Amino acid sequence: ERVGIALVGLGRITVNEMLPALAQCRHAKPVALVTGDRAKGLKIAHQYNIPESAVLDYKDYDRLAQMPDVQGVYLGLPNHMHLEYTVRAARAGKHVLCEKPMANSVAECRQMIDACRKAGRKLMIAYRSQYEPMDRALAGMVREKKLGALKEFVSVNSQNMGDPQHWRLKRALAGGGALPDIGLYCINAARFLSGEEPNEVIGNIWSTPGDARFREVEESCQFILRFPSGFIASCSTSYAAHKSQHFRLNGAQGWAEMNPAYAYRGLKLTVSRVVDGKEQATDIQVEEKNQFALEMDHFAQCIQQDREVHTPGEEGLQDQRIMEAIYESARTRRAVKLTPPGRTRGPE
Ligand code: NAD
Numbered sequence: 001e002r003v004g005i006a007l008v009g010l011g012r013i014t015v016n017e018m019l020p021a022l023a024q025c026r027h028a029k030p031v032a033l034v035t036g037d038r039a040k041g042l043k044i045a046h047q048y049n050i051p052e053s054a055v056l057d058y059k060d061y062d063r064l065a066q067m068p069d070v071q072g073v074y075l076g077l078p079n080h081m082h083l084e085y086t087v088r089a090a091r092a093g094k095h096v097l098c099e100k101p102m103a104n105s106v107a108e109c110r111q112m113i114d115a116c117r118k119a120g121r122k123l124m125i126a127y128r129s130q131y132e133p134m135d136r137a138l139a140g141m142v143r144e145k146k147l148g149a150l151k152e153f154v155s156v157n158s159q160n161m162g163d164p165q166h167w168r169l170k171r172a173l174a175g176g177g178a179l180p181d182i183g184l185y186c187i188n189a190a191r192f193l194s195g196e197e198p199n200e201v202i203g204n205i206w207s208t209p210g211d212a213r214f215r216e217v218e219e220s221c222q223f224i225l226r227f228p229s230g231f232i233a234s235c236s237t238s239y240a241a242h243k244s245q246h247f248r249l250n251g252a253q254g255w256a257e258m259n260p261a262y263a264y265r266g267l268k269l270t271v272s273r274v275v276d277g278k279e280q281a282t283d284i285q286v287e288e289k290n291q292f293a294l295e296m297d298h299f300a301q302c303i304q305q306d307r308e309v310h311t312p313g314e315e316g317l318q319d320q321r322i323m324e325a326i327y328e329s330a331r332t333r334r335a336v337k338l339t340p341p342g343r344t345r346g347p348e
Helices: 012-022 038-047 058-066 079-091 106-119 133-143 178-194 291-304 313-332
Strands: 003-008 028-034 072-075 095-098 123-125 150-160 200-206 220-226 232-238 240-251 254-258 269-275 278-283
Touching: 003 012, 003 291, 012 028, 012 291, 028 038, 028 058, 028 291, 058 079, 072 079, 072 291, 079 095, 079 106, 095 106, 095 291, 106 123, 106 313, 123 291, 123 313, 133 178, 133 240, 133 254, 133 269, 150 178, 178 220, 178 232, 178 240, 178 313, 200 313, 220 313
Parallel strands: 003 028, 003 072, 072 095, 095 123, 150 232
Antiparallel strands: 150 240, 200 220, 220 232, 240 254, 254 269, 269 278
16 A cells, blocks of 8 residues: 655646656655645546545645545645645644755754654655766765765856745745755765765855846855765856756766766766876766656655664754855854764665
8 A cells, every 4th residue: 555645835846847747656645735825725636536635725734634544744835834834734743855945943843853753753854866877876976986085076056036026035045046956966966976974164145236036045056065084065056047057976997977967857967087007087877867757755664664764863963064154154254164974864
């Protein structure tokens, strides 16, 4: 029997990506919808064979407690709602798969972790790249020392935002600008691929004066993460530059480049090393799979088998600590030290 999921917030990520992915899931199925737009909810419910009685308004969210079919919730909501809808889900006895960024502050992340721990429910953050086969293949190569000792990670994740009224450009809703929304992918990839945690960060933020989009949140952010081994990540993220998503991971004996990286589909990976005395770049072939389906199936299987999730709240918390340190560094114009976290990741 597949695990029943309530999808909360019928925005772009839920409707365009997670709901279609659920059709491919082997361990999860959509059984309820929570939305402020009843007409939209009913239309989607018909499409996915969800009963009309399982389309709830936000104000009826706590009724999930009386819906035993619903074992987990998927939160596709603006960032400032992640805390409240996680805490209420846990109180209603539901496991939580929450979209990234986990929340708008370290303090909020801690409250989410505590609420789920107290309720004995799982909390997983939707770091889809960690479930995506090409990223995992690269992490495997790194662990097998195919690139030698890691030295540099250089990455850009940028896009050009439109509407200045969008919630992503409101500080109270989004928590920040480009950094928490898309720069986060660079942070998480540097940590996931290296398996290391940074002990120092340097950050810079910039907003073009007079640009109506960036009255409240930063337009761009550049940051350096230093890791104990000497591995260094240099990253840039912008909300006002043409869409650009890539990284290069450079080891002592080879490099790997993903371009595009972080995308929903169409990822490309090239690895270059010296073979028989000659530099040889190879495109790595990995069968493309739906990352959203893999992520959701992982969540569902952890519920079914009562296993620890691979990307728990602690993983989101650690990225939030790093982002707060980047902002502090940008504000103070100094490097900011970070203490090591406890374990942030569960088994794969
Ligand atoms: P969206 O704006 O398309 O959808 C947000 C939904 O929340 C809408 O249905 C909206 O009606 C609803 N909502 C409820 N209260 C709201 C309020 N006060 N203000 C605005 N909307 C409100 O956003 P999205 O792109 O689907 O993003 C949702 C979440 O998913 C965000 O946390 C985002 O960071 C995350 N996300 C993750 C990925 C990924 O690849 N993992 C991609 C995109 C978005």
